[in-house]
Amino acid sequence: MASMPIPVAELLDRALVAELTVIDGKGRPVTYPLIPLYDGERVYMTSSTLFSRKLEHIDANTKVAVSITDPVSVGGRTDRATIQGDARVIADDPHGGWERLMPIWSAKEPAIVAFLKERVALPLFFERALIEIEPRRVLYWSDGDAQSPPEITTLAAEAVS
Numbered sequence: 001m002a003s004m005p006i007p008v009a010e011l012l013d014r015a016l017v018a019e020l021t022v023i024d025g026k027g028r029p030v031t032y033p034l035i036p037l038y039d040g041e042r043v044y045m046t047s048s049t050l051f052s053r054k055l056e057h058i059d060a061n062t063k064v065a066v067s068i069t070d071p072v073s074v075g076g077r078t079d080r081a082t083i084q085g086d087a088r089v090i091a092d093d094p095h096g097g098w099e100r101l102m103p104i105w106s107a108k109e110p111a112i113v114a115f116l117k118e119r120v121a122l123p124l125f126f127e128r129a130l131i132e133i134e135p136r137r138v139l140y141w142s143d144g145d146a147q148s149p150p151e152i153t154t155l156a157a158e159a160v161s
Contacts, residue, residue: 002153009040011074012038012043012081015070015074017073018036018073019066019067020033020045020064020066020131021064021065021066022087024053030053036066037101037104037105042134044131044132045130045131045133048129049091050127054131059089062088063084063086064085066083067080067082068080078143079142081139081141082139083135083139084135084137085133085136086133087131087134088131088132089129089131091129091130135155137156138153139151139152
């Protein structure tokens with residue numbers, strides 16, 4: 001199995017926002033902007049558990065894509081990446097299960113620590129599920145031009161088509 005290309009891992013580490021695309025019940029893609037958290041193996045995102053359609057969509061169809069395309073969210077870098085993979089929702093402990101990602105989250109977005117102190121004032125925000133994405137295939141545009149063919153890296157035997 002190949003590993004995540006270094007420039008894509010760097011994009012994941014820097015990105016303050018990425019686009020998570022899931023498939024809805026009618027087979028249409030739906031995209032949500034979320035903070036990507038990368039632990040060196042998997043990409044994680046969090047979602048409020050309250051009325052979350054994205055979690056319902058993932059439960060019904062685990063095939064997802066995560067795209068990093070906004071130069072502002074990655075400190076001015078113009079390269080782009082899309083990570084295709086399989087997602088699963090981890091919602092067994094919505095009050096604190098997501099806290100295991102706090103070291104990655106606070107390193108990327110230090111403001112989350114102050115926000116966390118307001119937990120009592122914003123209780124519904126902190127009832128969160130984890131979205132764990134196992135990358136299967138990575139498309140990378142080093143020049144940022146999505147009209148050119150990407151560099152493709154297959155990370156697992158069963159790549160997303």
